Amino acid sequence: MYCQTCGDLIPDDSAFCPSCGKRLVSATPPAEEAPVEYAGFIRRVAACILDSLVITALFFVPATLFGFILTIFMDSSQVFSLLLEIKPIIYIIAFIFSFFYYAYLESSQRQATVGKRAIGIAVTDADGERISFGRATVRYIGKLLSELFFPVFFIIAVTRKKQGLHDMAAGTLVVKKRV
Template sequence: MSSSAFPPGWGQPSGTQAGAGFATAGDGRPVWIYAGFWWRVWAFLIDSIILTTVDTVLGYFILPDFRVKWEELPVPDSTGQTVDVVDIAQRVQPDTISVLIPHIQVGNWHLPGLLMALVPALYFILFESSRFRATPGKRLCQLEVTTLQGDRISIGRATVRFLIKALVSFPILHIGVLMVAFTRHKQGLHDLIAGTLVLRAENSQIVTFNRRM
C-alpha cells in the first residue's frame, strides 16, 4: 500500500506499508504510526462534549442555588420620616418613596467549584493511565497514549501530561498543541515533557515493539 493510502493525520514514515495498527519498513521491521494533529483534534472534541455533559449534570446537583433577596431601602422626605412600599400603594400622593435593592445569594460555592474543576483532570489522568490507555474520545478515534517504549503510562506521568497541557500547552496561544503538527513524532509540548506518544491503533490494540528512530 502506498503512503498516499493513509488518511490525513497519520504521520506515518515515508516508504512504509500498512499493518495492524502500525506500518512495516522496507526491511520488514514494524514502525509506529503516530497520531496526527487532526485525529487528535477530533478526539479532543469528542472528549469535550462528554465533559460538558458530565459537568452540566453534576453542576445541577452540587452547585449552590442562586437566590435574590430584596431589601427595602426607604427614602426619607424633608421631615426625615419614611414610609414603606405598602404605605406608598395606599396613598394617592405619597410624601416619601422607598426602593427595593436586590442582593444575590449563592451560598458556599468553593467546594463545588473545586469538584467541578477536578472532573476534567480525573477524566484525562485516570483514563489515559488505565488499561484502555485512552480517553473515550481517543478510543473512538483509535488512538492510545503510551510511553516512548510503547508501554502503558503511570498515573504520575498522566498527571504531568495533563498539567502541562492544561497550564501551558493550551493557555499560551495553543503553541504546545500546535507542535503536534510539526514535530517528528507528532508530540505536543505536554508529550515531550511527560515522555509520551499518541499512537494510531488498529482495533484498539497497540503492538509493542522497538521504536524505529
C-alpha cells in the same frame, strides 16, 4: 555460534561478542514489526472535542440541574448569590473531576479517554507501553499549561512524532491504535 569478526565461540542468545564487542548478525532476522503511526493534530483535536462533550455531560449537566433545583426552593436572587459564593468550589471540583478523567483513563488498560478511544488513538510511553498514573498526571498538568498559550498546541502538527509540549515533558506519545 561463532563471532564473524574474531571467530570466538559465543552463547547463542548473545547480541554482542564478549571478546571483541562486535554486534552479532543473527542468522534469523527479527520479526517485522509494523511502524508506529503517530496521531496527528486533527485526530487529537477531534478526540479533545469529544472528551469535552463527555466531561460536559458527566459534570456540568448535573451541576446545572442542581442549580435549577435550587431555584425551585429558593428565590432567584438568593440562588444567584449562593452560586457566586460557591463558584470557586465548583471550579475546584470541575478541575479535580477533569484531572481524574484524563489521568485515570490515559493510564488505564485502554490507554485512552472516551474521545481518544472513539477516534482510535491511545497514549503510550516511548516504548509503546501503558503509562503510569504519575506520568499521566504530569501530562495533564503540562496540557493545562499549554492551553494557556493556545498556539503552542500547533507544535503537534510540525514535530516528527506529533508531540505537544505536554507529551515531551511527560515522555509520552499519542499513537493510532492497531486493530
